[in-house]
Amino acid sequence: GIQVEQSPPDLILQEGANSTLRCNFSDSVNNLQWFHQNPWGQLINLFYIPSGTKQNGRLSATTVATERYSLLYISSSQTTDSGVYFCAVEPWDSGYALNFGKGTSLLVTP
Amino acid sequence: EAEVAQSPRYKITEKSQAVAFWCDPISGHATLYWYRQILGQGPELLVQFQDESVVDDSQLPKDRFSAERLKGVDSTLKIQPAELGDSAMYLCASRKSSYNEQFFGPGTRLTVL
Numbered sequence: 001g002i003q004v005e006q007s008p009p010d011l012i013l014q015e016g017a018n019s020t021l022r023c024n025f026s027d028s029v030n031n032l033q034w035f036h037q038n039p040w041g042q043l044i045n046l047f048y049i050p051s052g053t054k055q056n057g058r059l060s061a062t063t064v065a066t067e068r069y070s071l072l073y074i075s076s077s078q079t080t081d082s083g084v085y086f087c088a089v090e091p092w093d094s095g096y097a098l099n100f101g102k103g104t105s106l107l108v109t110p
Numbered sequence: 111e112a113e114v115a116q117s118p119r120y121k122i123t124e125k126s127q128a129v130a131f132w133c134d135p136i137s138g139h140a141t142l143y144w145y146r147q148i149l150g151q152g153p154e155l156l157v158q159f160q161d162e163s164v165v166d167d168s169q170l171p172k173d174r175f176s177a178e179r180l181k182g183v184d185s186t187l188k189i190q191p192a193e194l195g196d197s198a199m200y201l202c203a204s205r206k207s208s209y210n211e212q213f214f215g216p217g218t219r220l221t222v223l
Contacts, residue, residue, distance in 0.1 A: 086153075097143060
């Protein structure tokens with residue numbers, strides 16, 4: 001099956017710092033989503049981005065489908081950004097289920 | 111804003127007991143998924159429905175797990191009997207159609223003692 005690798009696995013930032021999270025995938029994908037999982041376990045949709053660039057406030061994402069990677073940018077980080085960030089892809093032949101990476105655990109300190 | 115609903119939010123049970131989880135997708139979403147997330151890992155698909163039909167249950171441990179979506183709306187996932195290794199977060203998701211994003215419910219955190 002498709003492999004989804006996220007880096008870094010863990011990240012500690014001071015409030016106000018910027019960061020870039022990376023997602024590499026091993027095969028062509030139909031769709032790609034970024035999620036933030038809060039401490040209560042809720043998966044919050046950040047971006048639906050099979051290709052191109054999108055921005056939402058302090059967050060932005062870029063997917064280069066031809067090179068099989070996606071980047072999530074967090075600017076001016078806040079303590080509420082803490083949690084686990086997941087990249088999930090939908091392979092062409094999956095029947096539309098998402099395959100998740102192992103996540104990047106982010107801690108933003110005051 | 112419409113959301114995926116799940117209940118219960120937390121469930122503690124003893125091994126060999128039966129448990130059931132309920133999911134109500136966003137209205138109009140034809141596709142419904144059940145995922146399982148073990149601590150420290152990403153969610154993994156258990157079963158996928160298109161309306162009332164099962165599309166993919168290849169990862170569902172059918173000797174103890176069952177899932178149904180009788181009227182193509184809400185869904186129930188059952189485990190009988192529960193085992194210690196079933197302790198995990200069970201997540202339900204839905205989407206309107208292909209080329210749309212999936213939305214997740216708050217999950218049911220299961221602890222098997």
